[in-house]
Each structure stands twice: as structure tokens, then as C-alpha cells.
């Protein structure tokens with residue numbers, strides 16, 4: 526089988542925990558190199574995943590044995606390196622959100638189109654079969670007419686030096702966590718969502734938003750979303766219709782062995798529907814590699830990237846700064 530030769534730009538935690546294992550296991554990809562700003566760190570990663578260490582990101586992009594890159598750099602650095610990777614003729618799978626502003630996302634999408642390269646945003650949850658099952662049940666009328674969607678993604682406080690606390694690296698809860706409920710709202714309420722209101726709580730010390738909420742609306746539906754990084758862990762969504770509610774826990778980051786439990790509440794009672802375990806990390810790598818190797822189907826991801834960037838920006842612009850505690 527032909528394999529896509531992938532290089533990894535940045536020895537990030539998400540690369541070590543999820544994406545490098547998936548890229549290494551996929552029969553359609555071969556990890557040819559990993560790059561870090563530090564030669565030592567690249568060596569550690571390369572030894573762990575049986576690949577070649579490279580000191581410096583541009584050095585990796587200059588390699589002829591790399592067809593595509595996986596890019597888990599902080600959000601504020603991604604636009605520059607996505608553009609450089611595309612200029613070097615590489616397909617790109619970049620972490621979410623693709624960039625920090627719609628204009629940067631547009632520049633990246635347009636360059637990928639001009640160069641005939643695949644550019645994908647790594648929203649892995651979209652590649653888990655649980656959401657397809659939710660849509661099937663909705664399509665089969667099990668909750669009646671869909672009326673409202675709610676989603677939460679909140680995590681406990683992070684160490685002070687985490688990239689998410691650094692404004693110059695594109696930190697903040699809206700981009701890092703809010704991006705998931707916003708993307709899920711588009712999946713279940715349709716792409717034409719208006720922003721009716723939003724709130725962002727900023728940390729007065731770092732200046733980044735640490736929590737927030739948004740109220741979105743599409744024809745006949747509302748979406749209430751919340752996100753934060755100083756909270757009890759919550760990762761769920763619920764879809765309420767005229768006749769029932771579907772609720773899914775661990776909606777955005779289920780591990781491969783997790784069997785999701787979908788709850789269906791209807792007037793006559795509540796049913797628990799166990800779903801099959803699915804590996805969204807393996808699935809996203811497979812879709813990326815298949816599409817890049819096929820050499821077509823590159824337009825769809827670009828349109829979705831632009832809609833997501835635009836909606837996140839409208840949430841940001843609509844946000845009322847919330848009063849600080851104390």
C-alpha cells in the first residue's frame with residue numbers, strides 16, 4: 526500500500542499522547558521525521574516513535590522525504606507554519622482552531638487551493654461514529670423536531686506556564702475549548718448560525734479568556750455553549766427536540782476503548798443506548814492520508830475551516846467582558 530510520508534512539526538503533548546501513536550499505527554502513513562526547536566527533544570521523540578529527529582521546523586519542511594506535516598504548534602504560531610509548509614509543497618493536518626483569526630485562515634485555505642494541497646483542521650471528534658449515530662436517531666424522528674442544542678467543554682486549571690495562558694501564543698478558552706462546542710453546534714444546528722450573545726471572562730493577570738459562553742441561533746433552533754479552563758471536567762452535549770432529548774457524555778475526546786453511552790429521554794421513559802468504541806485518532810489520520818493520497822477532495826475541508834473561523838470570530842466580537850471575581 527502506498528504510504529503518505531508525514532513529518533511532525535513540534536514535539537507537543539498531543540503529538541506524543543495521541544497523534545504520533547495513530548500516525549505510526551496507520552497502514553497509510555509513515556512518520557519520516559519529527560522536528561523540534563530543540564535537537565535533544567526531537568531525539569527523544571524520534572527514539573520513542575522510531576523515526577528521524579530534526580532540529581528546526583524549516584529543516585523538516587526542506588526534506589524531500591516528507592509529503593505532509595502534522596502541525597500541533599500553539600494556535601498563535603500555526604498560521605505562519607501552515608503557510609510555510611504549503612509553500613514547501615506539503616499537505617497539512619493542523620491542530621484546531623486552524624489559526625487565531627479568519628483572515629489568517631482564509632490566507633491558508635487560499636494558498637492550499639492555489640498549490641493543490643490538502644489542508645485539514647484536526648477536529649478529531651467529527652471522525653467518531655457516535656455523532657453519526659446521534660444524527661441517525663434525530664433523522665429517524667426519535668426526538669421529534671430538533672429545537673435546541675447545548676454543549677459544554679470545561680477542564681480543570683492548567684499549570685501557569687501552559688501555552689493556553691499565553692496571549693502571544695493564541696491562548697485562551699474560546700480558541701482552545703470553545704472551538705469544540707462551536708463546531709458541534711454547526712454539525713447539529715446547520716452552518717447558518719447567528720451569534721445572539723456571548724460572554725468571556727478574562728484573567729486579569731495573563732489577559733487571556735479563561736471561560737465563556739455563547740448563545741447561537743439558526744432557523745428554529747438555539748444553541749447554548751459554555752467552555753472554560755478553571756472548572757470541573759465536563760465534555761458533553763445534548764440535543765432536545767419536540768419529543769425527546771439525546772445526551773452524550775465525553776463527547777469530544779473519548780479514548781479509543783471508551784464505549785459511549787447515549788441517553789434518550791422521551792415522555793414514556795429513558796433509554797440508555799450503548800454505542801461501539803471508536804478510535805477517532807486513527808480515523809482522522811486515515812481520512813487525511815486517504816484524501817492526500819487520492820489527490821482530490823481537497824475543497825470540502827477548506828470551506829468548513831472558513832465557516833468555523835468566521836463563527837468563532839463572531840463569538841469573540843460579540844462577547845461582553847464579564848466582571849472579574851473578587
Ligand SMILES: NC(=O)c1ccc[n+]([C@@H]2O[C@H](COP(=O)([O-])OP(=O)(O)OC[C@H]3O[C@@H](n4cnc5c(N)ncnc54)[C@H](OP(=O)(O)O)[C@@H]3O)[C@@H](O)[C@H]2O)c1
Pocket residue numbers: 535536537538539540560561562563566567597598599600602620621622647648649688694701778
Ligand atoms: N485535537 C485535539 O484533540 C487536541 C488535544 C489537545 C491539544 N490540541 C491542540 O494542540 C496544540 C498543542 O497542544 P499541547 O497541549 O500538545 O501543547 P504543548 O505540549 O505545549 O505543545 C506545543 C508545542 O509547540 C512547540 N512550540 C513552538 N514554539 C513554542 C513556544 N514559543 N512555546 C511553547 N511551545 C512552542 C513546542 O514544540 P518543540 O518544543 O518541540 O518545538 C511544543 O511542544 C494546541 O493548540 C491545542 O489546542 C488539540
